[in-house]
Amino acid sequence: MNTDMMLETLQEQLNHIDLELIHILNRREATMREIERAQTGDELAVRSVHEDEVAATLRQSFPALAPAAKPAKSKRTLLVSREARSVDTVLHIKDAVIGGGANCLVAGPCSVESYEQTRKVAAALKENGVRIMRGGAYKPRTSPYDFQGLGVEGLQILREVANEFGLVTISEIVHPAHIETAAQYIDVIQIGARNMQNFELLKAAGDMRMPVLLKRGIAATMEEFLLAAEYIVSRGNTQVMLIERGIRTYEKWTRNTLDISAVPLLKQKSHLPVLVDVSHSTGYKDIMLPCAKAALAAGADGVMVETHPDPASALSDAEQQLTLEQFAEFFAGLKQSGLYRA
Ligand code: PEP
Ligand code: MN
Numbered sequence: 001m002n003t004d005m006m007l008e009t010l011q012e013q014l015n016h017i018d019l020e021l022i023h024i025l026n027r028r029e030a031t032m033r034e035i036e037r038a039q040t041g042d043e044l045a046v047r048s049v050h051e052d053e054v055a056a057t058l059r060q061s062f063p064a065l066a067p068a069a070k071p072a073k074s075k076r077t078l079l080v081s082r083e084a085r086s087v088d089t090v091l092h093i094k095d096a097v098i099g100g101g102a103n104c105l106v107a108g109p110c111s112v113e114s115y116e117q118t119r120k121v122a123a124a125l126k127e128n129g130v131r132i133m134r135g136g137a138y139k140p141r142t143s144p145y146d147f148q149g150l151g152v153e154g155l156q157i158l159r160e161v162a163n164e165f166g167l168v169t170i171s172e173i174v175h176p177a178h179i180e181t182a183a184q185y186i187d188v189i190q191i192g193a194r195n196m197q198n199f200e201l202l203k204a205a206g207d208m209r210m211p212v213l214l215k216r217g218i219a220a221t222m223e224e225f226l227l228a229a230e231y232i233v234s235r236g237n238t239q240v241m242l243i244e245r246g247i248r249t250y251e252k253w254t255r256n257t258l259d260i261s262a263v264p265l266l267k268q269k270s271h272l273p274v275l276v277d278v279s280h281s282t283g284y285k286d287i288m289l290p291c292a293k294a295a296l297a298a299g300a301d302g303v304m305v306e307t308h309p310d311p312a313s314a315l316s317d318a319e320q321q322l323t324l325e326q327f328a329e330f331f332a333g334l335k336q337s338g339l340y341r342a
Helices: 005-038 049-062 115-127 152-164 176-182 200-206 223-233 262-269 278-282 287-295 322-337
Strands: 092-095 096-098 105-109 132-134 168-172 186-193 212-215 240-244 274-277 302-306
Touching: 096 105, 105 200, 105 322, 115 132, 115 152, 115 302, 115 322, 152 176, 176 200, 176 322, 186 200, 200 223, 212 223, 212 322, 223 240, 223 262, 223 287, 240 262, 262 274, 274 278, 274 287, 278 287, 278 302, 287 302
Parallel strands: 105 132, 105 302, 132 168, 168 186, 186 212, 212 240, 240 274, 274 302
Antiparallel strands: 092 096
């Protein structure tokens, strides 16, 4: 048999098989309809034990039957990303500047405990040339029995003292309903590590038109961190700063593990200012200065550190807060290192 005749025979065979197939499939379809009529509920009462094999064989013979490959998910360009904005975001908060080449130091007590305590810290900050004071009024504590903060009274103390010494204030807000009131007293809203993925809080901060300091979550990836920032920026509030505050690892000698790689990574991926909190990341006074130096060497725009007039009596984070004298030494050491650009 020559090739042409062979091909003609094969063509006829294929046509015949396909007609048989149509016939068989129609018979199958009719049987299925009978099953549907015979059954009582919606679930099929009878199924072929060969159903999956038949489907697989059909898909093999007729590739067009295979489900179409899902189109690749298009990657959205985040507003916080370098692709969206190549120049660094620089925040001007009163006379303080965050980002854009100069470094900043944010310092203050873990919690605002009293007018006297806060005033002593503010005076020390002023004396040392620090412009930005932190102090918690709403404290997200691990135990419900621990000091929860003075609330609005704490914010009022911060405002009064900041006015006296001409300081910019940062304080943590833990509930969306507190933001509007807090805005009357403070200059920067802090969103803490535990609330980094409190999406309603992020949305409320995004609806404000004031600076937000967003802390990295205890177990947040870089992507999650930037997406949290995106929640704020996507609602029109572009004044966002990121702060690495350590992540939880198996290490116990430090309170958390300072992820120094987060600094250059965030600076590469995002145009937002990046700070490093050396108090909560280490929890260990002796290594705060070298860690602050490492942060600046890695490209951080600023550093945060906690200080208290009498750390031993502090109502929160007593072990990690520097005395005012230790704080002065810390800042002097940072400036002497040549890494701190005033
Ligand atoms: C804080 O800054 O006082 C604080 C509670 O920090 P974090 O949210 O990083 O634990
Ligand atoms: Mn603290």
